[in-house]
Amino acid sequence: MSAILVVGSVGYDTISTPKGERANILGGSANYFSLAAAHYSEGGKSPVQVRVVGVVGDDYKNEDRVMLEQRGVDIKGLQTVHGETFRWSGKYEKDMNEATTLATHLNVFENFHPAIPTEYRDSKTVFLANIDPVLQLQVLEQVKGPRLIAADTMNYWISSKKNDLLKVLERINILMINESEIRQLTGNWNTIQAAKEVCKMGPRAVVVKRGEYGFMMYTQERYFILPAFPVENVIDPTGAGDTFAGGFLGHLAQLDRDWDREDLKAACVQGCLLASFTVQDFGVEGIRKVKSADLEQRLTSYREVIS
Amino acid sequence: MSAILVVGSVGYDTISTPKGERANILGGSANYFSLAAAHYSEGGKSPVQVRVVGVVGDDYKNEDRVMLEQRGVDIKGLQTVHGETFRWSGKYEKDMNEATTLATHLNVFENFHPAIPTEYRDSKTVFLANIDPVLQLQVLEQVKGPRLIAADTMNYWISSKKNDLLKVLERINILMINESEIRQLTGNWNTIQAAKEVCKMGPRAVVVKRGEYGFMMYTQERYFILPAFPVENVIDPTGAGDTFAGGFLGHLAQLDRDWDREDLKAACVQGCLLASFTVQDFGVEGIRKVKSADLEQRLTSYREVIS
Numbered sequence: 198m199s200a201i202l203v204v205g206s207v208g209y210d211t212i213s214t215p216k217g218e219r220a221n222i223l224g225g226s227a228n229y230f231s232l233a234a235a236h237y238s239e240g241g242k243s244p245v246q247v248r249v250v251g252v253v254g255d256d257y258k259n260e261d262r263v264m265l266e267q268r269g270v271d272i273k274g275l276q277t278v279h280g281e282t283f284r285w286s287g288k289y290e291k292d293m294n295e296a297t298t299l300a301t302h303l304n305v306f307e308n309f310h311p312a313i314p315t316e317y318r319d320s321k322t323v324f325l326a327n328i329d330p331v332l333q334l335q336v337l338e339q340v341k342g343p344r345l346i347a348a349d350t351m352n353y354w355i356s357s358k359k360n361d362l363l364k365v366l367e368r369i370n371i372l373m374i375n376e377s378e379i380r381q382l383t384g385n386w387n388t389i390q391a392a393k394e395v396c397k398m399g400p401r402a403v404v405v406k407r408g409e410y411g412f413m414m415y416t417q418e419r420y421f422i423l424p425a426f427p428v429e430n431v432i433d434p435t436g437a438g439d440t441f442a443g444g445f446l447g448h449l450a451q452l453d454r455d456w457d458r459e460d461l462k463a464a465c466v467q468g469c470l471l472a473s474f475t476v477q478d479f480g481v482e483g484i485r486k487v488k489s490a491d492l493e494q495r496l497t498s499y500r501e502v503i504s
Numbered sequence: 505m506s507a508i509l510v511v512g513s514v515g516y517d518t519i520s521t522p523k524g525e526r527a528n529i530l531g532g533s534a535n536y537f538s539l540a541a542a543h544y545s546e547g548g549k550s551p552v553q554v555r556v557v558g559v560v561g562d563d564y565k566n567e568d569r570v571m572l573e574q575r576g577v578d579i580k581g582l583q584t585v586h587g588e589t590f591r592w593s594g595k596y597e598k599d600m601n602e603a604t605t606l607a608t609h610l611n612v613f614e615n616f617h618p619a620i621p622t623e624y625r626d627s628k629t630v631f632l633a634n635i636d637p638v639l640q641l642q643v644l645e646q647v648k649g650p651r652l653i654a655a656d657t658m659n660y661w662i663s664s665k666k667n668d669l670l671k672v673l674e675r676i677n678i679l680m681i682n683e684s685e686i687r688q689l690t691g692n693w694n695t696i697q698a699a700k701e702v703c704k705m706g707p708r709a710v711v712v713k714r715g716e717y718g719f720m721m722y723t724q725e726r727y728f729i730l731p732a733f734p735v736e737n738v739i740d741p742t743g744a745g746d747t748f749a750g751g752f753l754g755h756l757a758q759l760d761r762d763w764d765r766e767d768l769k770a771a772c773v774q775g776c777l778l779a780s781f782t783v784q785d786f787g788v789e790g791i792r793k794v795k796s797a798d799l800e801q802r803l804t805s806y807r808e809v810i811s
Contacts, residue, residue, distance in 0.1 A: 388716075407717070420809050422809050501726065
């Protein structure tokens with residue numbers, strides 16, 4: 198068994214896209230990540246177990262807990278406290294690459310302090326989803342010698358807590374970040390150069406998520422760049438980045454060995470393809486329904502698209 | 505010998521980018537296209553000869569004619585008329601994917617009517633660069649059974665001369681178009697769907713140029729999508745699309761046979777790589793200096809980036 202610890206948000210989203218609207222549907226980075234990484238809970242050298250640390254209020258539905266558990270996700274680290282669960286509401290215009298946030302209600306997430314259960318502390322793979330870098334550092338204080346630490350961040354932390362974020366960067370192996378955010382972080386509009394600059398800040402690799410244009414990875418002084426899988430009917434891009442991270446780290450964790458550049462490349466492709474399922478439906482519906490055979494088939498189609 | 509006829513603009517550009525400014529430098533779609541296609545004037549089954557039809561004023565410099573001739577380009581079809589040469593001035597902001605036009609002086613281009621010299625009429629490959637679709641149709645009336653006709657267009661013609669443009673689409677084999685323009689042409693923001701729709705308008709293939717994100721080709725109900733070559737120091741993106749077209753058609757013309765999907769894929773890669781040289785310097789300086797060995801080396805590097 199190869200364990201992945203994810204610390205991130207768990208909540209309910211209200212989403213409007215050109216294809217429709219949904220109110221109070223399951224969301225949050227930790228949910229998307231877990232459902233993607235759970236695809237690697239069978240097969241491989243070492244089946245993956247995903248361990249979630251987050252916080253929900255007493256309005257959090259039991260069926261949403263059960264859904265994760267049924268996928269083999271360990272949610273012992275999901276604290277339930279008195280109050281309302283985190284809620285986000287956003288809108289996508291015709292260009293679905295970036296959402297406009299309409300409202301963020303932190304609710305119980307406001308006083309969240311990640312307490313890593315003792316039995317989670319030996320997790321070999323750690324994903325610090327997009328939360329306050331101060332909390333990301335608190336997680337790193339609690340884990341014991343993970344093999345691989347990856348992190349995400351966002352514009353809000355880059356502008357408000359840059360010093361803490363820089364401390365995080367010194368301690369992680371891989372940064373996974375949006376294109377607009379890496380521009381903000383480095384002050385460099387050329388993302389090819391920006392990726393290089395991030396690697397000087399600490400990480401051995403940086404993965405730039407480019408929405409419908411796919412991804413760019415920079416590591417060991419070389420780039421690996423591919424487009425997204427062509428999706429004709431994008432319904433809701435929410436969670437695509439966290440799905441990518443879940444597929445990426447799920448693949449690496451399953452290998453259960455020191456990772457090299459070739460492993461990271463294959464991991465990017467896994468993340469990219471799982472994300473293409475997420476955007477095909479609202480919320481977690483797209484990723485939740487994916488079977489191994491679907492992923493295999495999409496990998497075959499993808500290879501035809503890029504070669 | 506395999507001849508390519510290009511009909512397009514020839515002019516002088518004044519360009520401002522975050523990397524500097526240049527006034528009255530050589531530009532125009534036909535110049536970028538010719539310099540790219542001229543790379544295939546040696547080797548291959550059938551060396552390519554590029555034939556240019558366009559118009560310049562009496563201020564057009566002789567050295568600019570000589571430069572093309574030295575690359576083996578036939579400029580007999582370049583009419584010189586009394587008046588000033590076409591001039592364009594544009595500015596790129598930090599996001600260098602699209603220029604803001606500051607001024608367009610059509611000058612002698614305003615009364616341009618493409619007269620295809622008799623000895624050009626048997627050209628097997630025809631490129632209708634971004635000019636009035638009415639003029640594009642006039643060119644098609646004059647050529648005799650070309651094997652391959654490709655065309656470009658732009659937002660201005662899509663909004664002002666859509667009916668004429670639709671007539672062009674019925675008669676060409678390949679449309680090469682920017683991402684924002686294919687959205688405008690089809691009214692569809694999903695470029696994956698939009699490419700399919702264009703193929704219903706006539707062309708057997710459509711190549712969507714995505715700037716720093718590379719290209720997407722749709723033909724025979726399948727996609728071929730790859731990123732651009734990662735360029736760390738983009739100086740001036742002007743002419744990248746016409747360079748792409750020149751590399752694309754130069755490669756196909758050199759094969760001198762009926763083209764299939766595999767040929768089109770290789771042609772996309774050639775166009776994409778030549779365009780990466782264009783953006784590395786102002787105006788035509790980038791593409792003008794490229795040697796076969798440079799292109800070979802870049803192809804090797806590109807393969808490493810995408811596989």
